[in-house]
Amino acid sequence: MSTHKIAVIAGDGIGNEVMPEGLRVMEAAARRFNIDLQFTTMAWANCDYYLEHGQMMPSDWFAQLKDFDAIYFGAVGWPDKVPDHISLWGSLLKFRREFDEYVNLRPVRLMPGVPCPLANKKPGDIDFYVVRENTEGEYSSVGGRMFEGTERETVLQESVFTRKGVDRILKYAFELAQSRPKKHLTSATKSNGIAISMPYWDERVEAMAPSFPDVHWDKYHIDILAARFVLSPERFDVVVASNLFGDILSDLGPACTGTIAIAPSANINPERTFPSVFEPVHGSAPDIYGQNIANPIGMIWSGAMMLDFLGNGDANYTAAHDAIVRAIEQVLEHGPRTPDMGGSASTTDVGMAVAELL
Amino acid sequence: MSTHKIAVIAGDGIGNEVMPEGLRVMEAAARRFNIDLQFTTMAWANCDYYLEHGQMMPSDWFAQLKDFDAIYFGAVGWPDKVPDHISLWGSLLKFRREFDEYVNLRPVRLMPGVPCPLANKKPGDIDFYVVRENTEGEYSSVGGRMFEGTERETVLQESVFTRKGVDRILKYAFELAQSRPKKHLTSATKSNGIAISMPYWDERVEAMAPSFPDVHWDKYHIDILAARFVLSPERFDVVVASNLFGDILSDLGPACTGTIAIAPSANINPERTFPSVFEPVHGSAPDIYGQNIANPIGMIWSGAMMLDFLGNGDANYTAAHDAIVRAIEQVLEHGPRTPDMGGSASTTDVGMAVAELL
Numbered sequence A, B: 001m002s003t004h005k006i007a008v009i010a011g012d013g014i015g016n017e018v019m020p021e022g023l024r025v026m027e028a029a030a031r032r033f034n035i036d037l038q039f040t041t042m043a044w045a046n047c048d049y050y051l052e053h054g055q056m057m058p059s060d061w062f063a064q065l066k067d068f069d070a071i072y073f074g075a076v077g078w079p080d081k082v083p084d085h086i087s088l089w090g091s092l093l094k095f096r097r098e099f100d101e102y103v104n105l106r107p108v109r110l111m112p113g114v115p116c117p118l119a120n121k122k123p124g125d126i127d128f129y130v131v132r133e134n135t136e137g138e139y140s141s142v143g144g145r146m147f148e149g150t151e152r153e154t155v156l157q158e159s160v161f162t163r164k165g166v167d168r169i170l171k172y173a174f175e176l177a178q179s180r181p182k183k184h185l186t187s188a189t190k191s192n193g194i195a196i197s198m199p200y201w202d203e204r205v206e207a208m209a210p211s212f213p214d215v216h217w218d219k220y221h222i223d224i225l226a227a228r229f230v231l232s233p234e235r236f237d238v239v240v241a242s243n244l245f246g247d248i249l250s251d252l253g254p255a256c257t258g259t260i261a262i263a264p265s266a267n268i269n270p271e272r273t274f275p276s277v278f279e280p281v282h283g284s285a286p287d288i289y290g291q292n293i294a295n296p297i298g299m300i301w302s303g304a305m306m307l308d309f310l311g312n313g314d315a316n317y318t319a320a321h322d323a324i325v326r327a328i329e330q331v332l333e334h335g336p337r338t339p340d341m342g343g344s345a346s347t348t349d350v351g352m353a354v355a356e357l358l
Ligand SMILES: CC(C)[C@H](C(=O)O)[C@@H](O)C(=O)O
Pocket: A192, A193, A223, B088, B093, B247, B281
């Protein structure tokens, strides 16, 4: 069995508190399922590093990371130290783009034991994926200012959509939908207001749909789609969206299932040319850092997705993934719970409880 | 007392069914409060007109409308007849931009008798405004395609933010927050991902805040803000947002309070140089058109906002607005109800019930 080389980047704030618990559970799973994981910790890609070096990462970060199989990533950002657009564009967003992790896969699932903010929903009712384009679209640093500092000041911000970029994420989403029992794909658009890029997105969906005759698909404008996440989340199966719309929907979805603290995500390079990044959806939460109360479940669940990805279809790895998710479900249902879930357990308590169940 | 000249544009689909009820209630309120409203119906700005004339409106639409005090507007769009970006950019979005209706004001309020999709909320818990920039930003038809039809196809979509455009909507929002008991303003941003326009938006908020020392303000990235609408909607008072973010939040907000069918909106030109447009948040819903089951309350509530605007501070008009909102509350609580609210009443029944209470 081959060794999987994993780079560990904790980042800022609670990234440093949830990462040890993620690693604890990964190690427990590796032992039980006889999987060979080799972790290498990187001390950079955080705001303190930036304050010292004037950049988020060493100049040879690409060379240092490119041969890893995966990057296990906590959370980056500490706005009082470094503006977010600098810290994020200097780390996470660089990985997504330069390692061509064009799929951001985010499960939205109502788990047992998690109080749902929506009335009358029970575990199982909500269970879908957001498939987010992760390299182009609205996330762009192309543009600029004119007449700066005057009354005429004008700021241009470019969104960039390419056929390659749009088609490959749609293909991934159609294939995922095809693999699921409901075979239902929803495309997020806003072609009634955003008059150039979004009609193009719609066109590409329509061009691809005939290749997947067994998938039934629909599209909604992002405004009403956000509303439907709240009003009828059980209708969704796979939702495909541009970078920005996917970002919004993949926070909104987990909020509708109770909390973004437990939501995982995978930034995937499906061709495996470069490492993929596995990170919780939540951020670095400087306001609660240092108390060891952050919920580590998003970090742990992201690790489960990492194992599944590393296995690439191997049943033993899928079993490891499923065992971790089941352990998470048990801890969510019976505790211990961190304060955000109404308990008084520490980050460590929760991580140890999940690890023990393995 | 002066005559208020109001242009009536029903538009497409259920716009044609809810408009008569809106007018019925406006006329009842006008009689009771002795307000002089003069309605002029325009038969254009709908997709059938487009199919006949190749454009949504006559070429002299601006001249025909510019001297009205307000436009009472149903809903436009019928995608099977005309693509949405053509029908909307040819009507509603033209009004917003060419009549410089730069404020889109949308109340989000949990009303009595409306089943709330969020658990454990009661009327009064949710009560805030979304103030949406309505003329620039992400809603743009600037951009284009290159390498069209090839594998290299690239689509550029420009967002345009001007100091004038950003500052005036922020000023409106700060003033609105200042006028309310909580004096709390939340700014929607995404400066960690959208690297040029959104940091600019943040900068302008920070530049303006010192002029409103009694308003406490915060900012959230749009992803987590959408999540908070679901998780803690009672925290909000006034939320200011760009065109796109405001669009999303002002559908999501009403969804969190039960239904977008009852949500009203005002597209305001505060200087009153040109007419303002009052329209429900919901769309033209071709799928339910023709059955007389559409909920007219969004249309009616928008009419109440129109009266308030026409009064420009006059207590009699404010009283008319409040009386309509109270009548709406009574009908929501005691019926009759349209099918979307769990009843079996018709659009007409509901309109008549509200009118009668006046
Ligand atoms: C119909 C559409 C163009 C419009 C918008 O996006 O502004 C609508 O959703 C709204 O919110 O008024």
